[in-house]
Amino acid sequence: MIFVNLTTKDLERSKAFYTALGADINPLFTDENAACIVWDENTYFMMLTHQHFSQFTEKPIADPETSAQVSVAFTRDSREAVDAIVEAGVAAGGSEAGEAKDYGFMYQRGLHDPDGNIIDFNWMAQAAAEQGPEAYVAEHGAGPDPVPGS
Structure with missing residues (x-):
């Protein structure tokens, strides 16, 4: 757990x-x-x-409104599910953390909870998850944004 x-x-x-x-x-x-x-x-x-x-x-507690100490990411089953949970979070008092990132094989959106903690949601194509992003891009081409790390 x-x-x-x-x-x-x-x-x-x-x-x-x-x-x-x-x-x-x-x-x-x-x-x-x-x-x-x-x-x-x-x-x-x-x-x-x-x-x-x-x-x-014993350490001072970071204020998540002004400092980033951790970002927790969750996968979702589709791009639409990523959009839906971020939209629900904004409606419930959170705020979007930057622009959506679409790499073709992976789609990410970030959310700040009402305290400023960073929660990310992403979808990844099954082929990319199984074979790596380079294999997916070789077969399907690059998405709107470049592949991270390339």
Whole structure:
């Protein structure tokens, strides 16, 4: 299982935002200090208040509105599913993180949650996932943007 710990200034706002994206809340691990956001049976976000998060580190807590410390990315089954979840996130109080990126074999869009945490969503052609982007581009041609790293 994967647990990603993120900070929030407003726990109720975070819960509303992530449920609007289709995630669930596990009430067994949710209280006034934290919310367990369930993406699937193996992937969870622990949204922690700043005070609660500070108990787990001696380091200063980065403010996700002004600093990037982590970007979490999720795959979706289609470009349309990527668009739909980003649009749902914007409607629920998030903001789009830059322009959509279309590489032909891969499509990406980023989202800032209401606290500024970066959540990316992407779709990748099955052939590219199995054989690598170069094989896909050789067979299908390059997309609108160049292949990352080439």
